[in-house]
Amino acid sequence: MAVVETEGLVLRTYALADADKIVVLLTKDDGLVRGVAKGAKRLKSRFGSSLEPFSVVKVSYFRKEERELVSITGIDLERSFFSVASNPYFLQHFSYAAELLQSFAPPHDPNERLFNMTKVCLETAAYKQEAIPAIVAYFEIWLLKLGGFLPSWEMCSNCGRSPEESESVGLQPDFGIVCKNCTGRGGGQPVSPAQRALFLRAQKASPEKFILFADSLEGELEEVSRVLGRMISRILNREINNSGAKVSASG
Numbered sequence: 001m002a003v004v005e006t007e008g009l010v011l012r013t014y015a016l017a018d019a020d021k022i023v024v025l026l027t028k029d030d031g032l033v034r035g036v037a038k039g040a041k042r043l044k045s046r047f048g049s050s051l052e053p054f055s056v057v058k059v060s061y062f063r064k065e066e067r068e069l070v071s072i073t074g075i076d077l078e079r080s081f082f083s084v085a086s087n088p089y090f091l092q093h094f095s096y097a098a099e100l101l102q103s104f105a106p107p108h109d110p111n112e113r114l115f116n117m118t119k120v121c122l123e124t125a126a127y128k129q130e131a132i133p134a135i136v137a138y139f140e141i142w143l144l145k146l147g148g149f150l151p152s153w154e155m156c157s158n159c160g161r162s163p164e165e166s167e168s169v170g171l172q173p174d175f176g177i178v179c180k181n182c183t184g185r186g187g188g189q190p191v192s193p194a195q196r197a198l199f200l201r202a203q204k205a206s207p208e209k210f211i212l213f214a215d216s217l218e219g220e221l222e223e224v225s226r227v228l229g230r231m232i233s234r235i236l237n238r239e240i241n242n243s244g245a246k247v248s249a250s251g
């Protein structure tokens with residue numbers, strides 16, 4: 001039995017028998033963790049408000065090798081997003097992001113970059129709520145990239161050439177792109193230079209810089225988000241639901 005102490009982000013909780021709760025966290029040092037918080041349903045629980053979704057916490061728990069569910073011994077709140085989480089718009093988008101993390105992040109497989117990226121996205125969204133769609137697109141791009149799922153839009157998947165910045169390219173069924181010279185061979189849905197620029201910029205900038213870049217490109221961002229939704233649905237083999245924030249992912 002190992003004792004683990006790490007930073008974590010509360011993704012969700014659900015009630016268990018008696019007074020207990022199951023807490024799902026993305027942790028910095030141990031990946032996705034599901035744990036039992038004993039007595040957490042009691043009004044005066046020692047866990048207090050640290051179990052609210054999106055709380056950044058210091059968590060400690062016992063972990064037995066053969067069991068996925070850990071036994072939480074302590075959670076201390078480091079940062080709460082409680083006030084911003086009362087905004088339904090924030091709640092909807094980040095509940096979706098939390099759902100994606102639960103699907104993509106492997107249990108007990110640490111990915112510090114994923115943890116830090118998620119935390120920075122939350123922090124940026126908390127003070128720049130009007131940029132939430134751009135931040136969620138940024139989050140999706142990085143979630144796919146860190147999972148090894150993100151296609152390269154740097155070069156044509158047919159001839160290997162890097163398209164010019166001003167060049168429209170064509171989306172392929174595998175979500176790669178082909179350059180304008182190769183689109184005649186079945187280019188698929190056009191990807192505009194601005195859409196491609198958004199996709200590439202997200203991979204090189206902080207969320208803060210990215211939302212400045214995306215600020216004047218609302219329509220293009222929506223289109224990129226739709227493509228990302230389709231990629232994610234394909235990988236998870238099911239429709240994902242960002243409750244209307246994203247148009248149907250089946251298209």
Ligand SMILES: [Zn+2]
Nearest residue numbers: 156159179182
């Ligand atoms: Zn080409």
